[in-house]
Amino acid sequence: MQDILQSLVLAVNLVFSGDSDLFEIIGLSLRVSFSAVVCSVVLGLPLGSLMAVGNFRGRQSLMIVLNSLMGLPPVVVGLVVYLFLSRSGPLGWMELLYTPTAMIIAQVVLITPIIAALSQEILSQLYEEYDEQFRSLNVPRWIAVRALLWDARFNLVTVSLAGFGRAVAEVGAVMIVGGNIDHLTRVMTTAIALETSKGNLALALALGLILITISLIVNASLFFVKIRSEQHARSQ
Amino acid sequence: MSKTSNPPAIPIYGNPLPLEVEALYHCINGRNLIDGLNLKLETMGITVVMGSNGAGKSILLRLIHGLLQPTSGSIKWGGEMIGPAIRQSQSLVFQKPILLRRTVSQNLEFVLKLPQNQSKKRPNPNGEGLAMGDQLLKMVGLRSKSNQLARSLSGGEQQRLALARALATNPKVLLLDEATASLDPASISIIEGIVCKQKLLGVKVIIVTHDLAQAKRLADDVVFMSRGRILENTSAETFFSQPNTQVARDYLSGNLSFEETNAS
Numbered sequence: 001m002q003d004i005l006q007s008l009v010l011a012v013n014l015v016f017s018g019d020s021d022l023f024e025i026i027g028l029s030l031r032v033s034f035s036a037v038v039c040s041v042v043l044g045l046p047l048g049s050l051m052a053v054g055n056f057r058g059r060q061s062l063m064i065v066l067n068s069l070m071g072l073p074p075v076v077v078g079l080v081v082y083l084f085l086s087r088s089g090p091l092g093w094m095e096l097l098y099t100p101t102a103m104i105i106a107q108v109v110l111i112t113p114i115i116a117a118l119s120q121e122i123l124s125q126l127y128e129e130y131d132e133q134f135r136s137l138n139v140p141r142w143i144a145v146r147a148l149l150w151d152a153r154f155n156l157v158t159v160s161l162a163g164f165g166r167a168v169a170e171v172g173a174v175m176i177v178g179g180n181i182d183h184l185t186r187v188m189t190t191a192i193a194l195e196t197s198k199g200n201l202a203l204a205l206a207l208g209l210i211l212i213t214i215s216l217i218v219n220a221s222l223f224f225v226k227i228r229s230e231q232h233a234r235s236q
Numbered sequence: 237m238s239k240t241s242n243p244p245a246i247p248i249y250g251n252p253l254p255l256e257v258e259a260l261y262h263c264i265n266g267r268n269l270i271d272g273l274n275l276k277l278e279t280m281g282i283t284v285v286m287g288s289n290g291a292g293k294s295i296l297l298r299l300i301h302g303l304l305q306p307t308s309g310s311i312k313w314g315g316e317m318i319g320p321a322i323r324q325s326q327s328l329v330f331q332k333p334i335l336l337r338r339t340v341s342q343n344l345e346f347v348l349k350l351p352q353n354q355s356k357k358r359p360n361p362n363g364e365g366l367a368m369g370d371q372l373l374k375m376v377g378l379r380s381k382s383n384q385l386a387r388s389l390s391g392g393e394q395q396r397l398a399l400a401r402a403l404a405t406n407p408k409v410l411l412l413d414e415a416t417a418s419l420d421p422a423s424i425s426i427i428e429g430i431v432c433k434q435k436l437l438g439v440k441v442i443i444v445t446h447d448l449a450q451a452k453r454l455a456d457d458v459v460f461m462s463r464g465r466i467l468e469n470t471s472a473e474t475f476f477s478q479p480n481t482q483v484a485r486d487y488l489s490g491n492l493s494f495e496e497t498n499a500s
């Protein structure tokens with residue numbers, strides 16, 4: 001108990017003393033996960049839209065694959081990305097292993113399925129609702145998709161935030177492909193793991209507190225976006 | 237977009253009629269929901285489709301609008317098979333309006349801005365000088381609510397918006413599926429007024445309704461359905477004064493409100 005309290009005090013001190021190592025780690029975490037989310041939205045949203053409104057061969061299989069990818073253990077994703085990026089792997093020549101880019105790639109692999117599957121669900125639901133009216137009006141498909149994306153925009157922001165939350169809190173994959181190198185690939189989660197194992201509980205706890213705070217902020221925004229979107233959907 | 241300085245009193249439409257439906261079947265799970273239906277409509281004006289719940293009225297409306305594919309049989313409008321081009325010239329107002337999660341005016345804009353509607357010439361019945369969307373909103377009495385979210389409107393207002401949207405495409409044929417069921421009297425009278433005006437403008441109107449008084453107010457001719465078939469197709473006068481079949485007599489006297497479609 002004494003330990004925890006002491007660490008807590010130290011942690012708070014660290015945060016407010018503006019420790020540069022600490023802020024470097026936080027900055028990298030946010031940068032990596034934010035980039036990953038942007039890439040995942042760019043990849044996952046079209047995929048989700050396609051599955052929502054398309055009727056092509058293999059749509060069902062694609063959905064099953066995505067849904068199972070959603071639940072992939074991050075360490076496995078890390079391992080696979082590692083194999084691809086390692087010197088002898090197919091992408092070894094790019095020399096990305098142990099760089100922030102490698103971590104972004106791992107997180108993209110991790111959350112693209114989530115974004116695709118969740119946005120597919122949201123868009124399908126809305127599509128089902130609009131479909132008959134759209135067909136009655138002969139709405140061209142691309143306009144229909146655009147309308148779905150626009151009218152579901154709050155829900156889609158929610159999905160992206162959920163993806164960010166998952167990315168920033170993930171440790172297994174970034175540990176493997178990033179290597180937790182000081183001043184290079186050390187992010188909050190890997191630093192927490194390391195500092196804890198070194199017995200440096202104050203720093204670990206400080207990072208943990210900040211991670212929780214970020215997670216709280218993300219969830220609070222999720223909550224408000226949700227409320228906003230429900231008002232929008234219900235429109236009283 | 238809509239500044240026609242002297243709009244034609246009556247737009248010159250190609251005649252969409254006759255509607256010819258032959259040996260039409262629509263089967264789901266082995267049930268013939270439309271059961272070898274034949275129908276010919278040759279006169280303009282308002283056709284009222286009646287029949288108890290489950291008779292197949294909504295399915296028929298969707299079939300002749302091309303929203304559902306028949307299991308077999310043929311549907312022709314003006315000699316042409318129903319398809320996207322003909323659907324384009326029609327509007328269907330559903331019993332429960334499907335509105336976009338946008339404001340009232342954005343719902344109209346969406347339709348007006350569809351590529352296929354951009355080039356259409358519109359009659360300018362009232363509110364000259366107003367943008368097309370505003371004209372339509374004025375017509376259905378929703379101009380003051382143009383910036384409100386469509387789904388925050390009352391049921392009657394939503395249906396009026398749906399009607400305005402239906403007319404935004406300048407249809408030759410207007411289909412209404414129990415569009416005024418359980419609406420407030422004011423909305424019903426606004427909608428009926430617009431429907432009558434459309435008829436005068438040369439639009440063929442087909443409406444499904446359970447409201448006998450409304451049917452009598454609007455109908456030029458009546459199609460009476462039962463169990464996926466047409467039992468009567470006559471002038472309104474004949475139908476209301478001397479219906480041919482016992483089923484229709486029962487329906488008119490209020491003794492028949494629900495029927496199972498071909499239980500077998």
Ligand SMILES: Nc1ncnc2c1ncn2[C@@H]1O[C@H](COP(=O)(O)OP(=O)(O)O)[C@@H](O)[C@H]1O
Nearest residue numbers: 264269287288289290291292293294295296497
């Ligand atoms: N998609 C469907 N699957 C199965 N049965 C249906 C479907 N749509 C309609 N039905 C049935 O077809 C019959 C006629 O439906 P409908 O045309 O909606 O009747 P109404 O004349 O009341 O509009 C009803 O018994 C209804 O239950």
Ligand SMILES: [Mg+2]
Nearest residue numbers: 293294413414
């Ligand atoms: Mg019906």
